[in-house]
Amino acid sequence: MSSYSIQExxxxxxxxxxxxxxxxxQSERILEVDLTDNVWAKMGTMxxxxxxxKFERERALEHGVERAVKKTFTDEGGELMKASGRGRLFLADQGKRVTxxxxxxxxLTVNGNDLLAFEPSIDWDIEFMRKAAGMMAGGLFNITLQGEGKIAVTTYFEPLTLPVTSDQPVFTDPSATVAWSGGLTPEFHTDINYRTFLGKGSGESIQMKFSGDGFVIVQPGFETE
Structure with a gap:
């Protein structure tokens, strides 16, 4: 246990x-925003x-009717808040590493739980992976961002980037999947057999398969249900 004087x-x-x-x-786990106008951030991360x-919860029609309907039926990764004004804003999410x-x-498409903040110049929308419905409880909804500007994502520990080529798809654990580039086509892949139903499978029966040309970002740790 470290001991310091107050000054130290x-x-x-x-x-x-x-x-x-x-x-x-400010550190690998704290984002500092030099705020001169506004920024969007994950609710509860200030x-x-x-x-x-000033902080405002995202209003129901803040980003249009279509997106409001999507949020109603998906409950995507927590709500957004808008920070407006001038000052220095510090954001963090459960001690996760910030990139x-x-x-x-x-x-870039990012898992809603792993998106910390983005500049207002970024255009975004919610993506729903319909084929995954009924296969798993979480990880179905993601946020696609594009445009000029910066975003901040969070990961448990050091992230890993996996290249994807047209002749070499990549398979990932949905809970470990943080983000993927725009040139990829994601789909859910199942590896279910009688051993899975008997409780003797590896536990990796539901996977994400990425095809195309681009990259996938994964993290070495994640929360479990």
């Missing part, structure tokens, strides 16, 4: 120099701020 503790844990861009890391910032990605007009 303050020096060790005080906020470091501010990032030079809108999104920056851990502190300075300046004059900042610059989309650069590319498309």
């Amino acid at each position: 503790f303050m020096e060790k844990t005080e906020r470091s120099e501010s990032p030079s861009e809108v999104f920056g890391l 851990i502190g701020y300075t300046g004059d910032i 900042i990605l610059d989309l650069g007009s590319q498309q």
